[in-house]
Amino acid sequence: MHSPLLSILIWLPIAAGIGVLLLGERFLAAGRWLALLSSIATLAISLPLLAHFDTQTAAYQFVEKAAWIPRFKAFYALGVDGISLPLVVLTAVMTIPVIIAAWTVVKTRAAQYFAAFLIMEGLMIGVFSATDALLFYFFWEAMLIPMFLIIGIWGGPRRVYATIKFFLYTFLGSVFMLAALIYMYVKTGDYAIASFQALPLTLVEQRWIFAAFMLAFAVKVPMWPVHTWLPDAHVEAPTGGSVILAAIMLKMGGYGFLRFSLPITPDACRELDLFVITLSLIAVIYIGFVAIVQADMKKLIAYSSIAHMGFVTLGAFVVYEIVRTTGQVQGAAMGMDGAMVQMISHGLISGALFLCVGVLYDRVHSREISAYGGVINTMPIFAAFMVMFALANTGLPGTSGFVGEFLVILASFKASFWYSTLAAVTLILGACYTLWLVKRVLYGPVANDHVAHLTDLNGREFIVLGMLAVLVLAIGIWPEPLLKIMEPSIHHLVTQAVATKLPV
């Protein structure tokens, strides 16, 4: 009997968050340290998961199961496989920079700020580690509340509009997913995701369920054309909110596709794969163009997130096209591998970029690109980091951004020359908007007095960006351990995704 690591990962941050809340603004100093130490402890506890993870099996590991609602046969059931484990660890990793970045920067209701992020960390880990659909949904929705408050309380001038839009968009998607889950529960009699995956469904049922899932996950990813909440939410959210939103919450959409859509409605996915691929390619290309013209740094990165997440959905659904064209299941795994690596990589890179913007915003209080210029003259260390993350964002080999995109492009080449060509356009577009951003913000002569008086990174900021830089490079140079962890699960997922579930 092993110790309930996943439960600790979920409830430790939540308990710490409540602790910080109780300490309140009066004992903020203690609360801050509690927040930091508990987030570090969470990461530390997630490391044994990596160390003891059996990379030979696709089964759930570190499984926990306790009665929750016996009448519905819904269990407090946790477990991770190669798909969820990296995301759990990513969540644990990304919360630390958020806490450190806000250390002295957040001035109002700081204790609540830390508490909200800690509680959210626990809930997000819950989303990735729940193996019971009802528990999954419970965490999935509960997480909206802290995010709603984070954007609404600490956000920018249009925060109310942005946060309500964010909440309603995601809520609308989710309730349809809930309806679909309950529908399947009525058929199977329990809420285990595995029994939903095993449930035979007619094509008509699958189409409806696919549509419901699509609403939930496409909004979360977000895919064009339901992406419009994201730029608003990102622009208005405080730095930490943007980081978590981009790094983790968007991944939930991708995770949902992999965990629910593909294995539960494989026939509908096969039928409608072109639809998703088309939307993904639109996201990659059209949103790439949209990103170029943004005048607001956060908005630009937000649009770049949408474009990059297009690769995730493309990689997941191109599997069907590969099987259709080549008739081989084996090669299809590459697309999924790419999708997964892209999620992890984008989590790190977009989080880091938002932190970079946060560093500038804390000093100048503007997110407008035009308010900057020549930052490199006054902030050389910062500029080095930002250039690195920007290059990673464009998919430079040697960074994690390259691995994911390359795998997806390679996989889509197997399906069709045109998919890969269109997807590869992102390499050009990504370079356009990212490098042009870098050029305008960092290079050139010092643009104004604000920039002239900038001070370079302090130790706190250096640690945060340095930590992410190391990870981005590590995955870029040596993605093998990550791919190894995912391999059996991805393989299993591909088998499930290409099988048919039509009742005979």
Place this chain on the structure above:
Amino acid sequence: MTLHGMTPAVPEIYLAFAVCVVLLFEVFVGVKRPGATSTLTLVVLAIGAALTVRYANIGHHAVLFDGMYVTDPLAFVLKLAGFLCVAVALLYSRMYLENRDILRGEYYVLALTALLGVFVLVSANSLLTVYIGVELLALSVYAMVAFDRESGIAAESAMKYFVLGAIASGTLLYGMSIIYGLTGTLDLEVIATKLNTPGSLGVILGLAFIVVAVAFKFGAVPFHMWLPDVYEGAPTSVTLFVGTVPKIAYFALTLRLLAHGLAGTSADWTLMLTPLAVLTLIVGNVVAIVQSNLKRMLAYSTIGHVGFIVLGFVAGTASGYTAALYYMLVYVLVALGAFGVILLASRKGFEADKLDHYKGLYQRDPLLALVMMAVMFSFAGVPPFVGFWAKLRIIQALWETSHLGLVVVAVVMSVVGAFYYLRVVKLMYFDAPPENLPATLRPLGPRLVIGVNAAAVLVLGVLPSPLLDLCSRLIQ
């Protein structure tokens, strides 16, 4: 019938007796010491709950008084819930009544007679008992709405309530008379055995009148017009009472009358309830969006929730009734918290009923803001709050009966509903408080109870199993 055979009816007998005691107490002691009656009433309720547990908890189905009266585990639990609900409501109300100089014993007497009406309805097994319960409850509540006799708007809404309520009572009676004419009996259990062919014209006619009356009592569209006016016009303590306690009774009314007594014709009345449920969901949730008065907004929100409860009956199965029961209990629990916050945010000469009065509530009173946030997210059906399970249970019942269209309406309307609940959270947490608002009330007792109330909303949301199980057991 021996005296011993009457023990399951102890709650009603006790309550009728207690009403007289409280009335006399008020005349001799209460006039000299205002507030004493209030304390006595809480004691009365506590003793009543204890007696109910001792005598009415018989654990099986039993019929008393020649088939007029039925008691079963469901009745027992609903009566306990009634005691609890009235006690909490009165506790929240005391300072509010004091501040408006209407802390008088009659208020408590009326609350107890209303509760007696609830009990009679909960245990009704005959058309006559049903009608007595309905009237006893309704008359007490009409008087409570008009209790603040200085207030013109309260008098107006009481009048509106009374006139429309009387019409509804009339239709109920008329529908019952048709059913009686068809079956020749008032006993609901006998009616259930005699009426088992849906589609006959006479039954449909009788049902139509009964359904209209039930819809009126619940506040289902298009029979909802009284509800926003009464909620807004009545003193907030009465709004709290009207919004919670009678819901228990009207659930029981629908269950005993339609779901049990007229079970054989469920094909007819579910068909009648379906458009009502859809309209109720849509009108309630959409109209709530444009309200600027919190009490009025909560009135429309109530209508929206009634839509969900009616959906449970539309399913027409035991699972559906369980869902409706669960939804009703959850609604009562959450609504107690919502109106409790309004009561505690109000002061002498200041009614905190505008949405704008809640701007920056977090800065002014973190506890009330926290309670209100839990309540709002629960109403919206967002986990980890208990309202989520209520919605889930209804949707499940609808899927079991393959009502795809109704599922879609229900989930879309819960998103529409989320919008105005979020707006309240937005006001409390994102906006700065205006300068000139008076401080909130800080009596220890009610604040403690409202804290527990909110904690229950959360705890029952995280661990929903006990209440879900209870509801399933109560409805076989």
